Amino acid sequence: MIPYGRQSIDEDDIAAVVDVLRGDWLTQGPAIERFEGAVAEHTGARHAVAFSSGTAALHGAAWAAGLGPGDTVVTSPLTFMASANCARYVGARPALVDIDPSTWNLDLARVPAGTDAVVAVHYAGLPVDLANPGWSERPRVVIEDAAHALGAMNPDGPVGNCAHSDMCCFSFHPVKPVTSGEGGMVTTNDDDLAERLRSFRSHCMVRQPDRGAWVYEISDVGYNYRMTDLQAALGASQMTKLDLFIARRNEIADRYREMLADLPVGLPPAAPEGFRHGYHLFPITVADRRRVFGELRAADIGVQVHYVPIHHHPLSSDTGIQPGDLPSCDALYERLISLPCFPGLTAAHQEAVVRALESATQ
Ligand SMILES: *Cc1c(COP(=O)(O)O)cnc(C)c1O
Numbered sequence: 325m326i327p328y329g330r331q332s333i334d335e336d337d338i339a340a341v342v343d344v345l346r347g348d349w350l351t352q353g354p355a356i357e358r359f360e361g362a363v364a365e366h367t368g369a370r371h372a373v374a375f376s377s378g379t380a381a382l383h384g385a386a387w388a389a390g391l392g393p394g395d396t397v398v399t400s401p402l403t404f405m406a407s408a409n410c411a412r413y414v415g416a417r418p419a420l421v422d423i424d425p426s427t428w429n430l431d432l433a434r435v436p437a438g439t440d441a442v443v444a445v446h447y448a449g450l451p452v453d454l455a456n457p458g459w460s461e462r463p464r465v466v467i468e469d470a471a472h473a474l475g476a477m478n479p480d481g482p483v484g485n486c487a488h489s490d491m492c493c494f495s496f497h498p499v500k501p502v503t504s505g506e507g508g509m510v511t512t513n514d515d516d517l518a519e520r521l522r523s524f525r526s527h528c529m530v531r532q533p534d535r536g537a538w539v540y541e542i543s544d545v546g547y548n549y550r551m552t553d554l555q556a557a558l559g560a561s562q563m564t565k566l567d568l569f570i571a572r573r574n575e576i577a578d579r580y581r582e583m584l585a586d587l588p589v590g591l592p593p594a595a596p597e598g599f600r601h602g603y604h605l606f607p608i609t610v611a612d613r614r615r616v617f618g619e620l621r622a623a624d625i626g627v628q629v630h631y632v633p634i635h636h637h638p639l640s641s642d643t644g645i646q647p648g649d650l651p652s653c654d655a656l657y658e659r660l661i662s663l664p665c666f667p668g669l670t671a672a673h674q675e676a677v678v679r680a681l682e683s684a685t686q
Pocket of ligand 1: 378379403404406407445469471472495496497506508
């Protein structure tokens with residue numbers, strides 16, 4: 325089966341992890357600082373704070389921003405549930421607005437005035453244009469869910485520089501742009517937010533050296549959301565290949581666009597002038613998706629659907645939004661299917677995918 329996504333691990337990655345095993349720190353140690361430093365350097369953000377997963381990073385961001393009961397947090401309906409759950413984790417109310425059919429990202433112009441926070445998901449790796457949001461009023465808190473978009477670029481710099489947001493969250497799950505096995509990170513330019521994020525991932529313990537070397541104080545409910553040094557060593561090693569990975573994903577996407585030009589399929593929105601797409605996914609649209617999905621799977625092509633929209637899950641009854649209420653997202657979902665797209669996908673694999681698609685759409 326050719327999977328829709330897969331990690332690319334080389335001997336340097338393996339050596340970096342083995343080195344940690346021979347050293348003194350297994351959990352949060354010097355490799356965490358290296359990985360955080362590499363992500364801060366790549367994005368240009370002042371701070372990068374590692375977490376045990378992208379989901380934990382989103383939880384940390386929602387908490388650090390002070391979101392809680394009574395707050396409304398708008399996100400995209402076309403995402404993984406974690407983007408909405410970060411609101412629920414802190415007792416805030418998740419809300420949804422429809423996608424923009426020209427980008428497949430949430431339509432920021434639809435974010436209602438009075439919204440407390442927005443979680444902007446860069447779907448498939450195409451950055452949401454936060455410099456030109458078109459909203460009537462900027463929410464108090466702007467968090468980017470950049471799980472798909474490490475290595476993608478806005479006209480004013482890399483995704484994660486937080487030029488137009490308070491915090492930006494990444495995931496290092498194996499299918500994401502770079503991996504640490506499991507892992508996440510939050511970037512921010514705000515010193516207070518960075519301190520809150522660091523405290524939250526480690527039980528909100530605050531050392532009190534003036535009162536004794538052993539004294540620490542806990543005033544909030546924190547978690548153990550620490551990343552291990554084993555994971556961070558892998559992540560730091562992977563960061564040295566990020567630009568190659570993204571270039572390779574863009575090559576694969578360009579080739580799909582050529583190869584699929586004459587097939588009865590819809591192509592994903594391309595990056596506008598000045599943007600660089602991350603191509604975490606290469607989602608296309610097809611008529612009769614159920615049949616095409618089945619035929620591709622039968623041909624050993626590991627297609628997937630990203631995503632069952634947020635408002636189609638029973639959990640989202642708390643948003644008051646039902647299937648059919650967000651027409652652009654609902655119409656897209658009916659036809660959506662993700663083709664394999666990852667740095668190690670060979671030309672022969674890609675031809676096999678296109679052949680199978682050709683026969684399934686005839
Ligand atoms: C993968 C993903 C997450 C969650 O990241 P994990 O590291 O798996 O916890 C959140 N949001 C989006 C859009 C994702 O794709």
